[in-house]
Amino acid sequence: xxxxxxxAARFAPGARVRVRRADPPGHVRTPWxxxxxxxxxxxxxxxxxxxxxxxxxxxxxxxxxxxxxxxxCRELWQDYAGNAGDVVEIEIFQHWLEPA
Amino acid sequence: MNQxxxxxxxxxxxxxxxxxxxxxxLKGVFTGADVEREVExxxxxxxxxxxKMVARAxxxxxxxARAIANGSxxxxxxxxxxxxxxxxxxxxxARVHNVIVCTLCxxxxxxxxxxxxxxxxxxxxxxxxxxxxxxxxxxxxTHIPDEVxxxxxxxxxxxxxxxxxxxxxxxxxLTEEQLAQLVTxxxxxxxxxxDAPAA
Numbered sequence: 700x701x702x703x704x705x706x707a708a709r710f711a712p713g714a715r716v717r718v719r720r721a722d723p724p725g726h727v728r729t730p731w732x733x734x735x736x737x738x739x740x741x742x743x744x745x746x747x748x749x750x751x752x753x754x755x756x757x758x759x760x761x762x763x764x765x766x767x768x769x770x771x772c773r774e775l776w777q778d779y780a781g782n783a784g785d786v787v788e789i790e791i792f793q794h795w796l797e798p799a
Numbered sequence: 800m801n802q803x804x805x806x807x808x809x810x811x812x813x814x815x816x817x818x819x820x821x822x823x824x825l826k827g828v829f830t831g832a833d834v835e836r837e838v839e840x841x842x843x844x845x846x847x848x849x850x851k852m853v854a855r856a857x858x859x860x861x862x863x864a865r866a867i868a869n870g871s872x873x874x875x876x877x878x879x880x881x882x883x884x885x886x887x888x889x890x891x892x893a894r895v896h897n898v899i900v901c902t903l904c905x906x907x908x909x910x911x912x913x914x915x916x917x918x919x920x921x922x923x924x925x926x927x928x929x930x931x932x933x934x935x936x937x938x939x940x941t942h943i944p945d946e947v948x949x950x951x952x953x954x955x956x957x958x959x960x961x962x963x964x965x966x967x968x969x970x971x972x973l974t975e976e977q978l979a980q981l982v983t984x985x986x987x988x989x990x991x992x993x994d995a996p997a998a
Contacts, residue, residue: 728955730902732929734801744885745826765956772835772932772951784948 704760705746709793714740717799718769718791726754729795733787737799738770741788749792764793844913848879849961850982852888852911853993854975857966863890870961874911881910888987889952890963896943898936898989899952899960900928906954907959912987919988929953939990962989970996 710716720735733785738781772785773791778784824831847973852874856863866873866908870886889897901907902925907915918924928935944951952960960962964986970978973996985991 703904724846728903731952732902744958748954752876765958767958772949776930778921782804782945782948785932785950786948787951787953789953790958 703761704712706764706793708746708764710740710743710764710766710796710798712731712740712742715799716740716766716796718768719795719797720793723747723751726751728791731792732775733770733791736770738768738789741767741769741796744790747792749794765795765798766791766793768796813844815907816833841909841914842907844911846912846982846984846987847876847979848877849908849911849984849987850979851877852879852961853982855985856968856981857978858961858975863963866963879911884910884957884959885957886911887952887960887961889960891965893965893990895948895950896989897950897952897960897962898923898932899926899954899962901954902929903953903955906944908959908987909959910959912984916984936990939985941991959996961987964989964993967993967995980991 716739717737718729718735728780732769743764746762746764749763752759756783767788768791769786769788771783772779772781772787773783781789820834823829824834836891850865852876855877856866856873862873865876866888867890870888871881873888874881874886888911889899890913900919902911903908905915905920905925907919909915924935935951954960964982966978967981970981973981981994981996983991983994986993
């Protein structure tokens with residue numbers, strides 16, 4: 700296996716990103732309701748072993764950058780009736796994100 | 800899924816959990832005493848820990864700044880071990896109200912609040928608080944004015960969250976210990992505000 704450095708972070712706080720619209724099998728920690736939706740990087744949380752690998756007793760390396768992504772409720776739910784500024788913030792691993 | 804289905808499934812997983820626990824004990828992965836010790840450690844944690852952090856933050860602006868910058872370090876500073884997960888402290892202001900959830904399962908800041916309440920793990924709360932947070936908070940008796948922005952935090956990975964609620968009005972004369980009494984579990988989750996002081 701060898702020593703493996705964490706994957707480099709691609710996104711900086713404030714960057715616009717979109718969650719991949721994907722449906723891989725297995726243990727996934729990207730909620731359905733944000734797939735395909737666009738948001739903004741709120742912060743970088745550090746790098747962590749990939750839970751999709753850990754779930755199968757593998758080492759999850761190289762560690763993946765984890766972000767908190769801020770989504771407007773109106774982006775997640777088209778009929779959202781609350782304040783236009785209301786948001787949901789979700790932890791999402793880098794391999795689920797692409798530039799928006 | 801109706802309520803009966805949900806109960807049947809819980810019964811199924813409970814039996815599976817017991818069977819796996821027995822197998823792991825038989826294989827010597829851990830002992831029954833280890834399980835008991837963990838259960839006792841879990842039972843020893845309660846929201847009083849989070850309440851102490853909040854009261855300290857209310858009386859000590861430097862501590863509050865440290866807690867917002869690094870929640871884990873601020874918890875350790877008061878003697879509360881956080882473990883490998885990272886704690887993020889979310890500050891309520893006159894313009895922002897925070898509330899936490901785990902839509903995927905029931906991630907919860909157990910190191911500071913102990914076991915989550917049953918409603919936190921319910922499908923109802925988990926599915927609706929990200930969809931219609933204002934209605935859900937209203938059902939808890941918490942009205943958030945329209946001009947206040949709501950931030951729902953979905954705890955999906957390695958972070959854990961605790962809300963730092965607004966300090967109630969009329970508490971200028973209270974001691975830190977008295978202030979901590981106003982900080983309820985629900986206010987640390989964000990479905991309620993901190994209690995008002997007794998008149």
